[in-house]
Amino acid sequence: MLDLRNNKKFKLSILSLILISLITLPFGKVLAESISGDNVVIESNETLEKTSFLSGDNIRIDGNINGTTFITASNIEVNGIIDGDLFIAGQNVTINGTVKGSVFVAGNSITINGRVENTVYLAGATLNVQSKIDGSAFIAGQSIYLEEGTVIKKDAFIGAGKIYQNSLIEGDLSTSSEFLSIGGKIGGDLNYSSQEEANFLNGSEVIGETTWKEIDDEPSESAKTLFTAFALIRAFLSILSALIIWLVIKWLKPNFWPTLADKIRRNPLRTLGFGALSVVFIPLVSIVLMFTVIGIPLSLIVLSLYSISIYISTIILSTYFGLMAQNRFKWSNGQAFWVFLLGLIVLATVGIIPIVGMISGVLVAAFGVGSIVLSLQEMRV
Known part of the structure; x- marks a missing residue:
């Protein structure tokens, strides 16, 4: 019997899939396919033959991509065939085509109309699913609609404010929500937590056992599980x-x-020291500049550059890890890349841990900003 409240299993499932998916990507091919722009369109007669990174404001894929695909944009529409896993971070996301792998989506409004030949992982505000999913479904959001005609071949795990289940789920359904409406068919067990008992519509059917647990005012294990799931998704997007x-x-x-x-490699302590001072004093200097009329534009520019420096600090420190391993073990660039990737994964994962994440974030920022400050200093010489 599957139960969303078994948070250990749920957390391990998501974290393991994220890490395995990242580690097994064919990054030797990634470097060959990167497309960005305000409006990116892969025409219906186009086929991208390698793992691809697509970024911009509006992205539409009418053609096919033979490889793992990463997309970040405000508005995303996928109408073609993705022969691999699909990773998306966007505002409005619509998938009408076929994905021959798993789908990972984080966004505001998400609509899945096409076919997914593996598992789906969705997190957003409003989610509409009218699709055939050959694997399981992990879904978190505010309002979730599993429309009539949707088929989920395995199990579904859902956490939301409101859930409308009108689909066919051949496995178990485990949910945590304020409101649950059941209008479709569940081939396995139904395990749900909600404030009131589910609303079973005419024609609904649960083949297995139904177990309901009333949600009280105290944070439940399901709520903690949902929070953890969002944290892991945030780490993945990072x-x-x-x-x-x-x-x-x-x-x-x-x-x-x-x-x-x-x-960092040449002098770690000096870099850390310069970085720590810069992390503290740059915002203070920017605030002082704001009190002068002519200093406001400069202050805004400095704060923008400061924010960018903080953001890329994780990449800089991970690159340092890769360089250290490469120099010590005489590795190739390809081998060093895996250490770089491992660094990103570790730093992102540690970053979601309370207290520890805050401390590590300060240290990472200090190293990153310090390396930038020292580089600028050398350029002046």
């Missing part, structure tokens, strides 16, 4: 965005990351 930024800048300026990371 890794994904870092990889995209690393790739784009590496393509534009190949020596950018190694140059910054080398400052």
Whole structure:
């Protein structure tokens, strides 16, 4: 019997899939396919033959992509065939095509109309699913609609404010919500937690056992599980965005990351010291500049650059890890990349741990900002 309240199993499932998916990506091919712009369109007669990173404001895929695909944009529409896993972070996401792997989506409004030949992981505000899913479904959001015609071949785990289940779920359904409406068929067990008993519509059917647990005012295990799931998804998106930024800048300026990371390698304590001072004093200087009329534009520019420096600090420190391993073990660039990737995963995972994440975040920012400050200092000489 599957139960969303068994938070250990749920957390391990999500974390394991995220880590395994990232570690097993064919990154040797990633570098060959990166497309960005305000409006990116893969036409119906186009086929991308390699793992692809797509980024921009509006992205539409009418053609096919033969490889794992990463997409970040405000508006995303996938109408073609993705022969691999699909990772998406966007505002409005619609998938009408076929994905021959798993689907990972984080966004505001998510609509899945196509076919997914493996598992789906969805997190957003409003989610509409009218799809055939050959694997399981892990879904978290505010309002979730499993429409009539949807088929989930295995189990479904759902956490939301309101859930409307009108689909066919051939396995178990485990949910935690304020409101649950059942209008479809569940081939296995129904295990749900809610404030009131579920609303069973005419024609609804549960083949297995039905277990209901009333949600009280105290935070439940299901609520904690949902929070953990969102934290893990946030960590995954952090890794994904870092990889995209690393790739784009590496393509534009190949020596950018190694140059910054080398400052840490040459003198870690000096870099940490300069970085710690900069992390504290740059915001203070910017605030002082705001009190002067002519200093406001400069203050805004400094704060923007400061925020960017903080953001890319994880990439810089992970690059340092890769360089250290490469120099010590005489590894190739490809082997060093795996250490870099492991660094991103570890730093992102540690970052979601209370207290520890805050401390590690300060240290990472200090190293990153310090390497940038020292690089700027050398440029002036």
